[in-house]
Amino acid sequence: MIEDKNQSRTQLEALGEFGLIDHLTQAFKITQESTIKGIGDDAAVLDFADKQLVVTTDLLVEGVHFDLSYMPLKHLGYKAIMVNLSDVFAMNAKASQVTVSIAVSNRFPLEALEALYAGIKTATDLYNVDLIGGDTTSSTSGLLISVTAIGQVSKQDVVYRNGAKPNDLLVVTGDLGGAYMGLQVLEREKAVFKVNPNNQPDLEPYTYIVERQLKPEARKDIPVLLKELGVKPTAMIDISDGLSSEILHICKESGVGCDLYENKIPLDPQVITTCEEFQLDSTTVALNGGEDYELLFTISQEDFPKIKGNPNFTVIGYITEASAGAHLVTRADTKIALKAQGWKSFEK
Template identity: 60%
Template sequence: MTRTELSTIGEFGLISRINQQFTPQLSQTIKGIGDDAAVIDTGTDEYLLVSTDMLVEGVHFDLSYAPLKHLGYKAIAVNVSDIAAMNGIPRQVTVSVGLSNRFSVEAIDELYAGIQAACEAYKVDLVGGDTTASRSGLVISVTALGVVEKSKIAYRNGAKPNDIICVTGDLGAAYVGLQLLEREKREFLENPNMQPELEDKSYVVGRQLKPEARTDIVYELQDAGVIPTSMIDISDGLASEILHLCTQSGVGAQVFEENLPIADETYLANDEFKLSPLTGALNGGEDYELLFTIQQSDYEKIKNSPHISFVGFMTNQPDQVELITKGGGRFPIQAQGWQHLSK
């Protein structure tokens, strides 16, 4: 029997392979695998949204610098972000944890204190879950449930040529925050008496350890009367996500470097590592901002929003997804973010 290594197809190849084996059988299943959340028709004027994410110790987080309370908060936030990426409102979550015997009752209390804080912040109820033993460290699996009016749902595949590409917040901070934390960990291992040098780095470190889901944008768009033509959250980097929208919508894109939102704190932190802030913005990931497209006629409704940047537009050339640099150069956008299931 031929053996194919997972690293040869990657996470998205694996998802596609699984998806090819399953065709929804029930009329209530409106959308299955392939978007930020599954979409289920409940027979009302709203769809039910369902999304699941897993965080695994040593893969998604490092407990040497990730406080358990922050980790609990992040576990909820990244799942709520998937509901927001469908233009939906989160309602309930379930949380399942795999625990080794190195964790005390007090440590688990701390984890769930973060979960509770996130539930309060996003106005969701914890309604269930599971606990089990783990021999490979801490594992957290969260399922988020939400709702969206049928007429307002936003999929990844609805973008049209000339739609405006929008990004919330700022990009690349979580990536450079991770670089700082990894640097401090290395230095601590070499000298356990050292003190962390993270003064004035609270913004970028916080963006890594305790990201926020942009549910506020869902309400803002609703109040403005704007329904995105396509939408996705930025978990694997802007480049990866814009390629998802283009591939599923059958369009191309032009993204302008000068319009990408990058915070001053991110620029300063990148200087320490001699890194390009553009690299983190395009490929860093874990920003959990929203990337979406709107019709040009909706631009006037949100053009003054302090939370939204207009970074480019979709085109009718699906084979051309380009970054336009400040100097006028054109470069194909390629997904070079974190590769799941790599060797």
């Protein structure tokens, strides 16, 4: 939130389009066996031998998906990759390549794009994926990032949203609501900063949730762990829009209902205390908050012993017949219909 007025500024016009792409991508190296040709031709060339591939794409728009007043560009670059890799992992696949396109107004100096690409590089290095292409162009306003991620998976391992069966268990990784509460803290600090720019925010009590918002990690480990445990989920989805929206996607695609137990939803203590501070209901936050990038999946009850006690997984409910509907079973043991109230970019 503290702007360095002395930072170096190189105008983008100085490089031209090709110079800019070369400059921003020169540090990226190809490491994946499946990448035959990366950046530098009309198209990248990939070879997956006998594997199937998965392809997913997401747009992030300044002023809609991110606010640069508290999102450092390096974190934004990192997060843009995570958002897409998360979709690859939700197919039970291994991520291997990404393309990154940006549209950027001339108000951004080269150094800003370098910071963005430094975050992209950190992500691609850490998650072992190759940057294989993209496009860089000017925009009339603001910054927009479009990422396409490609992954690979053996035909028999791919997991769709549509395989959940009645009596399957509903399982979630990690904990929920953190990213949303981190955003609340950052929004509050931004409002404080506007009133008093000399105020130095103390984010110490919110470290975990702010990091969940600014530097989410996609669950690369989960497809690997499931394989090791000998568990193939019957359905899987990543949690980008909030738990209830994702559960309803699985129910709709699989033609089933579900009972979700409020008292089973995994919450970090920092989410609980921050919810109290903001006078928000933590269940509502977990159900509708979004951006946690955890995975939600269903497994056959036979597989329960394989995941039981594993700290990565929490069983939060079970699948029912479609006719039973999709419900939240509250702590008071009443059933209320699940609704998707996730974040929708066209509704403000």
